[in-house]
Amino acid sequence: MDDELKKACALYSEICNRSINGRGMSVSEVKKKYGFKKRDVVVLFQFLIDIADLDHCVDFVRYGSNNEIKGVEMDNLEESASDGSIYILIYDKGAFLLQDRIDETEISLNNDTFLRSIKSNEANTALKEISNVSDTDDLNPFVINKGLRKNTRIERCKKSKLIRAILEQNMVNIVIENENHGIITKTISPLGLRYVKLLEKYELIYEENNKKIKRVDMSAITDIKLLEKKYSRSFNIYEYIKNERKTKMVLNVYDDGNVISKLDKILAEYDVSKQEEKDYIEYSFMVENADMFENMVKSYGRSVIVIEPASLRDKIYQETKKTFEFYETLSDEKTFED
Structure with a gap:
């Protein structure tokens, strides 16, 4: 495998590892550890946004003084590449096998830098296929991921937070705006995500304190906050939908x-x-x-x-x-x- 592509794989896998077990990886550390310049980070951001456009779970956040998570809109990649306090999170457990799986793929690279290599169709396709979080065994019982690729960054951010909560069994606070523009705040246990192809929308399946399972259109959720409190579950989304x-x-x-x-x-x-x-x-x-x-x-x-x-x-x-x-x-x- 080309050295620069190995470097890309190592970076991708490290961010995934840190995202699942901690805070992800900051832009300042990406620059320092992997020798990236500002222009390099701009292309890295664009590549990760391309992955997110395929419904994969990439998120960009800042952490507050009390460790609270704040979302980041990547409207100006040049400006974001200069902000070392932005953290990159990728929720893809399949990335631990990233290098082995790419080694098995015949990839022909003609460029000598990661940023150019990542533009090649072969490397781009391989990484996008590997980053498909819906293929991981851990999520199979909980996420039906058949969504449209053309969703907004805000929707991707909501989805990635909920997938993280489902994986780690964290309770969450959600804010829901109902049809009459009323605001409802709930503390819930997220059980699963389902893309309803007929209606072209995602549903969150969740459980409240009374153990009653409910569904809500994800577009109605205006805010999501992960809590440290854990919950236990015995749930399979396919069985649930079948019974419904x-x-x-x-x-x-x-x-x-x-x-x-x-x-x-x-x-x-x-x-x-x-x-x-x-x-x-x-x-x-x-x-x-x-x-x-x-x-x-x-x-x-x-x-x-x-x-x-x-x-x-x-x-x-x-x-x-x-x-x-x-x-x-x-x-x-x-x-x-x-």
Whole structure:
């Protein structure tokens, strides 16, 4: 392996080790220990942000006088590279095997510096694959990580804090802003994260003091503070979701415009059984909330028809009827004007 890439691997692994067991690694120490200049740190930041864009857990923070954690927005990389007090955290337990795993990959490097090497497609791809926190055995029971890559740094910061709390079994304080703009503060035990592909959002699954398991949209969480207090758990997110799916959903799907292939991607996380009929395919599967499928069904028009549950079928029928009546009224008015 190229010496500069080994250097990159060593740095990445060390930051991961320190992040899991402590405060991460400060920019000042990165400069001193690895001989980085300001321009080097700028490229390092950009590389780590690229990893974070792939839904991986990279965070940039400052520590206060009382060891409190403050988030850092990396809007000006030049300025941030000069700030030695910024700490880099990477929550990737798979990084302990980083060098061995890259050694097994054929990597051809033509440049002699880490910063140029890291730009090469081969090294970049290898490091991004290795940094996938959702592949680690420790997180498998707790995180379903199928999220969109295009999320904001604030969302990534929230996700990384929650993953850290889940890994280390730390209780957290969360602040939730509800639909009426009311603010609620809770002390909870975070159990799992789930990306709901249908709604393109993350859910936090958590437990309160009364041991009742609840869910909240992560976009509603405005602040997260990790606590030193630990909690114990016996939880598997896949079993939890399976047990929550108590409503039967039946759809008749007509393959107009490749609807079936599109629908299969959306329903990939569900245990779908299919029955082929003459003109359509009947989809049958269990869901936790049938109403969340309303917009999806309506977006496919008459290509997807709800058979069960009757409540959702009737809801879509009534709304479609109102829309038809509205257009019918407009048509009558037009005829009258003519």
